[in-house]
Amino acid sequence: MPSYPYLDKINFPEDLRSLKESELPAVCRDVREYIIDTLSDVGGHFASNLGVVELTVALHYVFQTPKDKIIWDVGHQTYPHKILTGRKKELPTVRKWLGLSGFPKREESNYDLYNTGHAGTSISQALGEACARDLMGENYKVAAVIGDASIATGMALEAMNHGGHIKPNMLVILNDNYMSISKNVGSISNYLNRIISSQVYNKGKTAIYSFLKWIPLIGPALQALAHNMETSFKHFMMRPGGLFEDLGFTYFGPIDGHDVNRVVQMLQNLSKIQGPILLHVLTQKGKGYKPAEADPIKYHGVTPFNKESGKMASADSNKIGLSKIVGKTLIDLTNKDKRIAVITPAMIEGSGLRDYQETYPNHTFDVGIAEQHSVAFAGAMTNGGAIPFMCIYSTFLTRAMDQLVEDVALMNLPVRFVIDRAGIVGPDGETHQGLSDLGYLAGLPNMDIMVPSSAQDIIDSLHFMKDYFEHPIAIRFPKDNGDLRELKFESPNQITKGKARLVSDEGNDLLILSVGFMLPIARQVAQSLKTKGISTTVIDLFWLRPYDTELVHKFIEKTKQFVILDESYLHAGASGYLLNEIPNTLIGKFLKTFALPLEPIHHGERNQILEHYRLTASQIAEDLLPSLQK
Numbered sequence: 001m002p003s004y005p006y007l008d009k010i011n012f013p014e015d016l017r018s019l020k021e022s023e024l025p026a027v028c029r030d031v032r033e034y035i036i037d038t039l040s041d042v043g044g045h046f047a048s049n050l051g052v053v054e055l056t057v058a059l060h061y062v063f064q065t066p067k068d069k070i071i072w073d074v075g076h077q078t079y080p081h082k083i084l085t086g087r088k089k090e091l092p093t094v095r096k097w098l099g100l101s102g103f104p105k106r107e108e109s110n111y112d113l114y115n116t117g118h119a120g121t122s123i124s125q126a127l128g129e130a131c132a133r134d135l136m137g138e139n140y141k142v143a144a145v146i147g148d149a150s151i152a153t154g155m156a157l158e159a160m161n162h163g164g165h166i167k168p169n170m171l172v173i174l175n176d177n178y179m180s181i182s183k184n185v186g187s188i189s190n191y192l193n194r195i196i197s198s199q200v201y202n203k204g205k206t207a208i209y210s211f212l213k214w215i216p217l218i219g220p221a222l223q224a225l226a227h228n229m230e231t232s233f234k235h236f237m238m239r240p241g242g243l244f245e246d247l248g249f250t251y252f253g254p255i256d257g258h259d260v261n262r263v264v265q266m267l268q269n270l271s272k273i274q275g276p277i278l279l280h281v282l283t284q285k286g287k288g289y290k291p292a293e294a295d296p297i298k299y300h301g302v303t304p305f306n307k308e309s310g311k312m313a314s315a316d317s318n319k320i321g322l323s324k325i326v327g328k329t330l331i332d333l334t335n336k337d338k339r340i341a342v343i344t345p346a347m348i349e350g351s352g353l354r355d356y357q358e359t360y361p362n363h364t365f366d367v368g369i370a371e372q373h374s375v376a377f378a379g380a381m382t383n384g385g386a387i388p389f390m391c392i393y394s395t396f397l398t399r400a401m402d403q404l405v406e407d408v409a410l411m412n413l414p415v416r417f418v419i420d421r422a423g424i425v426g427p428d429g430e431t432h433q434g435l436s437d438l439g440y441l442a443g444l445p446n447m448d449i450m451v452p453s454s455a456q457d458i459i460d461s462l463h464f465m466k467d468y469f470e471h472p473i474a475i476r477f478p479k480d481n482g483d484l485r486e487l488k489f490e491s492p493n494q495i496t497k498g499k500a501r502l503v504s505d506e507g508n509d510l511l512i513l514s515v516g517f518m519l520p521i522a523r524q525v526a527q528s529l530k531t532k533g534i535s536t537t538v539i540d541l542f543w544l545r546p547y548d549t550e551l552v553h554k555f556i557e558k559t560k561q562f563v564i565l566d567e568s569y570l571h572a573g574a575s576g577y578l579l580n581e582i583p584n585t586l587i588g589k590f591l592k593t594f595a596l597p598l599e600p601i602h603h604g605e606r607n608q609i610l611e612h613y614r615l616t617a618s619q620i621a622e623d624l625l626p627s628l629q630k
Contacts (some may be wrong), residue, residue, distance in 0.1 A: 003092060005030065025439050029599050035079055040307040045076040046286070051177050051253060052175060053080050054257060063141055067140050068143075073156075078104050088628075095429075095603055118395070119153055120146075120155040120369060123155075126587075127159050130163075143170070146175065147174075150369060162251070170276050175257065176283065177283045192607075241253070258287055267279075297359075298350060322479070325455055339388065345367055345371075351393070371399040374400065389418055396441075397419060402620060410446075417474035422567075423435065423480050442574065447473070448497075448546065449473070450543055452475055453483070453516055458477055458482075483614050498547065500540060500551050509557050509628060510624070512539070512565060513578070514565045515565060515567070541578075554580075595615075
């Protein structure tokens with residue numbers, strides 16, 4: 001059993017704050033080693049957590065948490081935070097069913113202020129906390145920790161623009177793990193910030209400004225001149241801070257985020273300064289574990305791995321992720337048609353587009369964490385004659401609802417939406433579940449929707465979409481794999497618009513309308529009911545909108561009752577659309593929709609979540625039997 005001399009004595013931040021500042025580097029070593037030891041056994045977000053160990057220790061050492069508020073952006077870098085806030089022993093359960101969330105979660109701890117999973121929210125939340133504090137006459141500190149990629153989101157900049165205007169006391173920590181700054185610039189910056197962040201400097205600056213202000217006639221002009229000279233000098237010497245200064249934040253940095261004592265001293269000094277402050281901290285993803293330092297993308301999220309070698313278990317060579325199928329198919333399509341463009345909001349890796357980007361860099365548009373921009377941008381590309389494929393996770397598409405409506409659907413611009421991570425996403429949990437997309441897509445004018453039920457369907461759909469110019473069109477699929485031995489990349493199947501598929505016709509007791517990757521479960525339900533003497537027909541609603549009214553209505557007429565299987569929220573999935581399209585003369589045969597209830601769906605493996613909500617084949621068959629045997 002590994003021993004962690006300092007960490008073993010820490011359960012909550014007050015234990016950490018009882019230590020001497022000189023002991024903090026040893027605490028950081030223990031926290032980092034505990035993360036490596038634990039995640040090598042169970043997997044989880046890895047490189048990002050190793051990168052913020054010192055920053056997290058420093059924050060909890062200086063801030064009187066939980067009275068003082070720390071708000072984490074994105075949230076996948078909060079394992080050190082969880083370790084220090086009473087959840088150390090539970091870390092081996094992270095991202096597992098009934099275990100710790102991989103993100104901040106209010107239900108877990110009063111140290112987690114918000115359930116965070118999307119980027120760019122922390123500064124708005126910190127500003128709201130600071131304004132509520134001032135309104136209520138309270139006294140506590142507020143800090144947002146935001147990554148360098150997230151700081152560029154529209155929401156983050158909007159919050160800074162607001163915060164810089166109203167100027168409450170708050171701290172934004174820019175955790176920068178990509179920007180490269182040369183040594184001489186870093187040394188000058190550290191020197192300047194030691195002066196600027198010191199209480200003596202700021203008191204002196206205030207005194208000088210006050211003195212200048214009262215010089216008769218020319219005082220205000222001299223004060224303005226001094227301020228302008230200081231601002232110009234700082235902008236010249238510290239170009240990275242110019243934007244934040246212009247937005248109304250006092251900028252400090254960059255500083256070494258792995259020097260825990262330096263970060264502590266900086267935080268202590270900054271706590272004495274009034275107004276909104278941005279502290280620029282340089283960190284390294286994967287810090288302290290050489291394989292992760294060398295390849296932070298590979299080690300962003302890990303499965304169990306060998307601690308000594310860093311080697312993760314080999315995947316089945318015959319399996320290919322559905323996202324990678326998209327990337328490979330888009331390469332094939334672009335080989336034949338150079339009008340194609342691929343757009344993604346900072347999800348090159350997650351959406352399986354790395355090979356596409358390397359093959360066609362000029363056709364790839366990674367717009368950063370800017371979902372609203374990405375959708376409007378894609379719409380405009382269609383107007384210029386391009387064929388844009390908008391590759392995005394279901395959970396992130398909700399951030400661009402206005403653009404879906406105003407900038408694509410209402411103008412009938414033929415953007416091709418390729419919606420990944422639809423349905424149950426598993427270990428990422430409630431903030432990432434893709435359970436709403438069918439509901440809002442089906443509620444948009446002009447939007448056509450295909451719902452593949454297999455890996456081959458995805459290939460076929462992408463080929464069809466390439467030459468489809470009638471309307472915007474979307475496909476959606478889960479995080480899953482296909483079998484390379486079964487896939488036909490070179491000779492895809494032909495698709496006819498609006499045609500569903502009759503999977504089995506076993507009789508007229510029950511009709512199952514299956515949506516997407518619920519099809520294997522629908523087949524199993526039919527087989528299970530067959531053993532009980534119930535005859536079942538299964539239709540795969542591959543085309544959801546427009547759906548195959550001829551086929552579907554024909555079989556509803558033939559059967560006694562019908563049900564819908566949909567891996568969506570019950571009130572935000574396919575059912576609302578379908579039940580409003582089915583004629584009143586047939587709607588009386590509707591029995592039930594099997595879908596997820598309208599509540600946060602927690603993290604866990606897909607089969608565990610399905611079982612919990614009675615959506616496995618055996619459970620669905622069991623629930624249907626009383627109605628079918630009457």
